[in-house]
Amino acid sequence: MASDEFVYVIYIAATPDAVWTALLDGEFTRRYWDHDNVSDWRPGSPWEHRRVDAAGTADIVGTVVEADPPKRLVLTWANPEDKARPDRHSRVTFEIEPVAEMVRLTITHEQLDADMRRKVASGWPRVVSSLKSLLETGRPLQTWAGPVPVNHEPVAAKGEPR
Amino acid sequence: MQAFTCIYLLPPAGHCVKHRRHVHDANAVFKALADPGRRRLLDRLHARSGQTLNELCAPMDMARQSVAQHLAQLEAANLVSTRWRGREKLHYLNVVPLQEIYDRWIRKFERPRLAALHGLKRRLEGSKDG
Numbered sequence: 001m002a003s004d005e006f007v008y009v010i011y012i013a014a015t016p017d018a019v020w021t022a023l024l025d026g027e028f029t030r031r032y033w034d035h036d037n038v039s040d041w042r043p044g045s046p047w048e049h050r051r052v053d054a055a056g057t058a059d060i061v062g063t064v065v066e067a068d069p070p071k072r073l074v075l076t077w078a079n080p081e082d083k084a085r086p087d088r089h090s091r092v093t094f095e096i097e098p099v100a101e102m103v104r105l106t107i108t109h110e111q112l113d114a115d116m117r118r119k120v121a122s123g124w125p126r127v128v129s130s131l132k133s134l135l136e137t138g139r140p141l142q143t144w145a146g147p148v149p150v151n152h153e154p155v156a157a158k159g160e161p162r
Numbered sequence: 163m164q165a166f167t168c169i170y171l172l173p174p175a176g177h178c179v180k181h182r183r184h185v186h187d188a189n190a191v192f193k194a195l196a197d198p199g200r201r202r203l204l205d206r207l208h209a210r211s212g213q214t215l216n217e218l219c220a221p222m223d224m225a226r227q228s229v230a231q232h233l234a235q236l237e238a239a240n241l242v243s244t245r246w247r248g249r250e251k252l253h254y255l256n257v258v259p260l261q262e263i264y265d266r267w268i269r270k271f272e273r274p275r276l277a278a279l280h281g282l283k284r285r286l287e288g289s290k291d292g
Contacts, residue, residue, distance in 0.1 A: 005211065005212060005254075006211065006254065007211075007212075007243040007244070007245055007254040007256065008243065008256055008257075008258055009240055009243040009256050009258065010240075010258045011240065106243070108245065124258075125257050125258045125260070125261035126261060128258055128261075129258065129261045129262050129265055132262075133265075141265050141269075
């Protein structure tokens with residue numbers, strides 16, 4: 001049964017180094033992801049996906065499994081309450097391959113439970129689209145910002161029209 | 163996966179960068195979507211991602227070769243991503259290009275009004291998935 005995983009692919013007109021930096025550098029991730037990714041990015045080290053507010057609350061935590069810049073990064077990925085429960089960590093692999101003068105970024109998210117699966121299903125496409133926009137145009141997409149008017153919120157929350 | 167994809171990525175000698183990028187732009191996505199059989203394949207991958215060609219062929223009233231060709235076109239448009247598990251090639255729905263179309267054509271224009279209309283349509287039609 002392979003339905004507990006996602007494989008997302010995006011082509012970005014940028015160098016592998018630029019994409020690698022964009023994934024790991026908190027100053028960069030906050031611009032397109034609305035979070036800081038924080039770690040020393042050494043295998044075995046913890047990493048956190050922190051909100052860009054004063055408290056810097058971690059929304060996702062995990063461990064760096066592999067880091068081979070600028071080609072391959074493997075992380076575990078979990079809710080903060082599951083930090084000490086490796087059995088409840090999902091696993092994300094980022095692969096960066098040069099293709100002509102572009103980069104193919106492949107994100108594979110595996111070992112997902114139903115709750116995390118629901119969370120990341122629409123999350124990754126928004127993140128990588130915004131990343132591509134930032135790297136190619138210098139502007140991220142207004143994916144996380146820009147509140148939808150309150151009276152329309154329930155419709156949008158049930159499932160955005162595609 | 164790499165070699166398979168590259169068939170579509172590497173242009174004939176002498177073609178310019180613009181041509182090479184063609185496969186990633188919206189034209190390829192819209193063309194790939196302009197076929198009910200291919201849309202059905204995407205629906206089936208949405209229902210269950212990570213299927214082999216054999217699994218995808220089983221309930222389709224389509225020759226195996228046609229399904230393979232449709233999948234190749236979907237992969238060239240980047241709507242389907244693949245990975246190998248042993249000797250099996252697994253196919254996944256890659257919604258990233260749809261997200262880009264959504265961002266380009268929907269989000270920035272009429273999102274609030276569209277959300278209201280979508281809700282109305284759902285109520286009127288009693289449809290769960292719009």
